[in-house]
Amino acid sequence: MASSSDPARARGDRVAVTIKDVARVAGLSIATVSKYMNGGHVLDDNRVAIEQAITTLGYRVNVVARGLKTRRTMTVGVLIPSIEQIFSTEIIAAIEKQLAKAGFSTIVCDCQLDAELESRKMEILLEKQVDGIIMMPFSGLAEPIQKAIDQGVPVILIDRKVEGVILDTVLVDNENLARQAVSSLIQAGHRRIGIVLGPKDLYTSRKRHTGYLAACHEHGLVVDPDLIRHSDYQIPGGSAAFLALLDLPDSPTAIFTTNYETTFAAGLIINERGLNIPLDLSWIGFDSLSMAQIFKPRLTIVAQPVRQIGETAAQLILERLSGAGGFACEAREVILPGELIAGLSTGSIRTIAD
Amino acid sequence: MASSSDPARARGDRVAVTIKDVARVAGLSIATVSKYMNGGHVLDDNRVAIEQAITTLGYRVNVVARGLKTRRTMTVGVLIPSIEQIFSTEIIAAIEKQLAKAGFSTIVCDCQLDAELESRKMEILLEKQVDGIIMMPFSGLAEPIQKAIDQGVPVILIDRKVEGVILDTVLVDNENLARQAVSSLIQAGHRRIGIVLGPKDLYTSRKRHTGYLAACHEHGLVVDPDLIRHSDYQIPGGSAAFLALLDLPDSPTAIFTTNYETTFAAGLIINERGLNIPLDLSWIGFDSLSMAQIFKPRLTIVAQPVRQIGETAAQLILERLSGAGGFACEAREVILPGELIAGLSTGSIRTIAD
DNA sequence: TACGCTGCGCGAAACGTTTCGCTCTTTGAA
DNA sequence: TTCAAAGAGCGAAACGTTTCGCGCAGCGTA
Numbered sequence: 001m002a003s004s005s006d007p008a009r010a011r012g013d014r015v016a017v018t019i020k021d022v023a024r025v026a027g028l029s030i031a032t033v034s035k036y037m038n039g040g041h042v043l044d045d046n047r048v049a050i051e052q053a054i055t056t057l058g059y060r061v062n063v064v065a066r067g068l069k070t071r072r073t074m075t076v077g078v079l080i081p082s083i084e085q086i087f088s089t090e091i092i093a094a095i096e097k098q099l100a101k102a103g104f105s106t107i108v109c110d111c112q113l114d115a116e117l118e119s120r121k122m123e124i125l126l127e128k129q130v131d132g133i134i135m136m137p138f139s140g141l142a143e144p145i146q147k148a149i150d151q152g153v154p155v156i157l158i159d160r161k162v163e164g165v166i167l168d169t170v171l172v173d174n175e176n177l178a179r180q181a182v183s184s185l186i187q188a189g190h191r192r193i194g195i196v197l198g199p200k201d202l203y204t205s206r207k208r209h210t211g212y213l214a215a216c217h218e219h220g221l222v223v224d225p226d227l228i229r230h231s232d233y234q235i236p237g238g239s240a241a242f243l244a245l246l247d248l249p250d251s252p253t254a255i256f257t258t259n260y261e262t263t264f265a266a267g268l269i270i271n272e273r274g275l276n277i278p279l280d281l282s283w284i285g286f287d288s289l290s291m292a293q294i295f296k297p298r299l300t301i302v303a304q305p306v307r308q309i310g311e312t313a314a315q316l317i318l319e320r321l322s323g324a325g326g327f328a329c330e331a332r333e334v335i336l337p338g339e340l341i342a343g344l345s346t347g348s349i350r351t352i353a354d
Numbered sequence: 355m356a357s358s359s360d361p362a363r364a365r366g367d368r369v370a371v372t373i374k375d376v377a378r379v380a381g382l383s384i385a386t387v388s389k390y391m392n393g394g395h396v397l398d399d400n401r402v403a404i405e406q407a408i409t410t411l412g413y414r415v416n417v418v419a420r421g422l423k424t425r426r427t428m429t430v431g432v433l434i435p436s437i438e439q440i441f442s443t444e445i446i447a448a449i450e451k452q453l454a455k456a457g458f459s460t461i462v463c464d465c466q467l468d469a470e471l472e473s474r475k476m477e478i479l480l481e482k483q484v485d486g487i488i489m490m491p492f493s494g495l496a497e498p499i500q501k502a503i504d505q506g507v508p509v510i511l512i513d514r515k516v517e518g519v520i521l522d523t524v525l526v527d528n529e530n531l532a533r534q535a536v537s538s539l540i541q542a543g544h545r546r547i548g549i550v551l552g553p554k555d556l557y558t559s560r561k562r563h564t565g566y567l568a569a570c571h572e573h574g575l576v577v578d579p580d581l582i583r584h585s586d587y588q589i590p591g592g593s594a595a596f597l598a599l600l601d602l603p604d605s606p607t608a609i610f611t612t613n614y615e616t617t618f619a620a621g622l623i624i625n626e627r628g629l630n631i632p633l634d635l636s637w638i639g640f641d642s643l644s645m646a647q648i649f650k651p652r653l654t655i656v657a658q659p660v661r662q663i664g665e666t667a668a669q670l671i672l673e674r675l676s677g678a679g680g681f682a683c684e685a686r687e688v689i690l691p692g693e694l695i696a697g698l699s700t701g702s703i704r705t706i707a708d
Numbered sequence: 709t710a711c712g713c714t715g716c717g718c719g720a721a722a723c724g725t726t727t728c729g730c731t732c733t734t735t736g737a738a
Numbered sequence: 739t740t741c742a743a744a745g746a747g748c749g750a751a752a753c754g755t756t757t758c759g760c761g762c763a764g765c766g767t768a
Contacts, residue, residue, distance in 0.1 A: 084447050726752085
C-alpha cells in the first residue's frame, strides 16, 4: 500500500533504498553492511539485523555505484554480426550460461551486418565499462578491436581471425570439415562438385575453400573454377550462386553450400524447381540442424559445435578476467572439430548412372 | 607504442582517462567539459580545445559514473523465455533497433524456460538500474513483475498478459488468427480438424483455443474434444500430441499446430511417416516463415507480426520513459493483427474424396 | 554614464558504493 | 595478572560524473 501512496513513486521517481538506509535501520555503520553484503563476517546479532533491514526495506544493491567504485562491472560484452542468425544465438546462449555460473552477466550487441555499427557498438560496450568482450568479427577490421585493446579490455575472438590483432581465438576446423564433406561426395563417385562460398576475404569462407581444394587434390580431381562460386553468404547472393551452378552447361552432380543462408537459399530453389534430391543432385549443407531435419529428404550437413564454441569462449574470457595472471599469458587459439551429419541428400553417382 | 609500454596497461589495469584529464589538457574546468559533452554551448575556442583534448587522450565517457549521478542508465532490459526461439530474437532485433534511435541501449536476459531464473534475471536487471523493462512473460507469475513495479521501473508486457498486474501490453490477435486458420480448413470441406495447443493456462494457447472453437461454432461444427490436444509447446510434447491425433481411430483430415515448436515437431513426424501433404492430411502451422518455405509442399502458416511487436513495445516504453507525463496515463493494450500465409499444405476435402 | 541582462565558465556538492586504516573489545597464552 | 593478537565495527575518502548557484565580462538600452 505504501508503494501506491508514495508520491515520489507515483511520479515515477526512483525511491532508491540505499545501503545507508539499511545501515540506519539495522543500527550499524555503512561499512559493516557493505562488509556483510560482500560476504564478510559480522556478528550473528548484526547479521540478523541486517538481513531483516534488507527484507523490510526491500534493499537491492546498486551495481552501477558498485561498478564505479570497484571498476569492475562483472559484465562481459558480446558483439556479433546479427542476432537473427541462429548460429549466433546458440553460441550466445552457451556463453551466457557459462558466464552466469561465474557471476558475470552478458550484454549482447549485434551490428546488424553493418561495419559502421560494429565500431559504434564496440564503443558503447567500452563506455559501459564491460570487463571483457567476446566478439564474432563482422567487418574483419582491426580498428574496433584495437579500441578495446587500448582500453585494456580483454577480447576473445570467435569464428574467425582478424588481421592486425593477436588475440585468444576460438575457431572451428572449417578446412577439415569442408574436406570431409567434399571427400564424401567424391567417394560417392561425384566428379563435378559445385561449391557456394562466401566473400573471398572472409576467413571461414577461405578455409572452406581450401578444404574443397584439398579434397579434390587428394583424390586427383582436376578443379574446374566454374564450379567454385563466391557469394555474400546471404540469401539473395546464395540463390544467385546456386542458380549459376545449376545452369552451367555441364552442371555439377553435387553441390556443397557452405553456410546457413546459402543452404537455405538452395533449399528454396530446389523446391521451386522440383529437383529430386539426391537423384537429380546430391547436396550437402551447412549449419542449421533443424532445417536439415525438416527438409525432404533429410539433408546431410556440416554442423559446427555451437555450444562448445560458446563455452570455450566464455572459459577463455574468464581466465583473462581472473586476476590469476591470466592477462599475462600469450594469445591462445582453440580449434574445435565439427561434424558431418549424414542425411539422405547425397547419393552415389553410380546409382544415378544405372 | 605508448599503449604497449605503459606498465599499468600491461598489468591489465584500466588506465582510465577521465573528464578531469580532458579538463586539464584543455585548460578548462570539469564543469565546462561536462557541459560540452552533454550538448551545451561553449565558446568556439574552448570547443576546439576540448575536442582536441578528447581525441589526443582517447577520452570516452564513463556511463557507469554518469548513470550513478543522473540515475538514468539509458538502458532498457528485455526479459524473454529463451533466446533460442526465433520468435523472440526477431522481436529483440526490432526492439533494439528502435530503442537505439532514441539513444537507449538494450540488455537482453533470457530465463532459459525456467521460472526461477525469470525471477532472478528480473532481479539482475533491477540491480543494473535499467530505466525500463520489456518482458515476454514465461511463468505467468506476477511476482517478478511486481518487483519492478515496486521499484518504480516501467514494464511493458509482450505476447501475453499476466494476472495480477495491469500494464501496457502488446498482444497479437491470436483468437482471430486461429479462427481464420480453422475457418479456412472448414471452408475447404474439412469436418474433423485437430489442433495442437500449449499448456491450458497459457494466455496465447487459450486464445488460440477460443479461436478454434469460434470457427467451429460459426460453421455449425460439433466439437470433438478428442481433436483438441494440449502440449507443453515444446518439441517432444508437440510430437506426442500430434501423434495422438494421427493415431486416433477416426483421425482428423486436417491439423492446426499452434506454435513454432509443435509445428516443427509435426514436420518431423510427417517426414518420418512419409505422409503426403495435403493428400493424406491438410496442415496449418504457426510462426517460422523460413521453415514453412523450406517444407515440401510449402506450408500454410499463421505468421505473427514480429517486427511490429518489437517496434510497438519499444514505442510504448519510450513513452513511459519520456518525462512528458508518460508515466501518468493508464495502461494501454495494443492488439496487433497477424497474417495467414497461404502455402500448399492444405487441400479441399472434396478433392480428396474424388 | 549607469544599469541590468545575457552568456559563459567555475567550484563544489552530490550520486551509492567499497575499502583503508583506525579504535575498541575479547580471548587466550605466558 | 598481563599483554599481544585477533575480531569486529566505524569514519572518511574515493570512484567519474552532473548540476546548482554564483561570479565575471560584455553589451545594449535608458
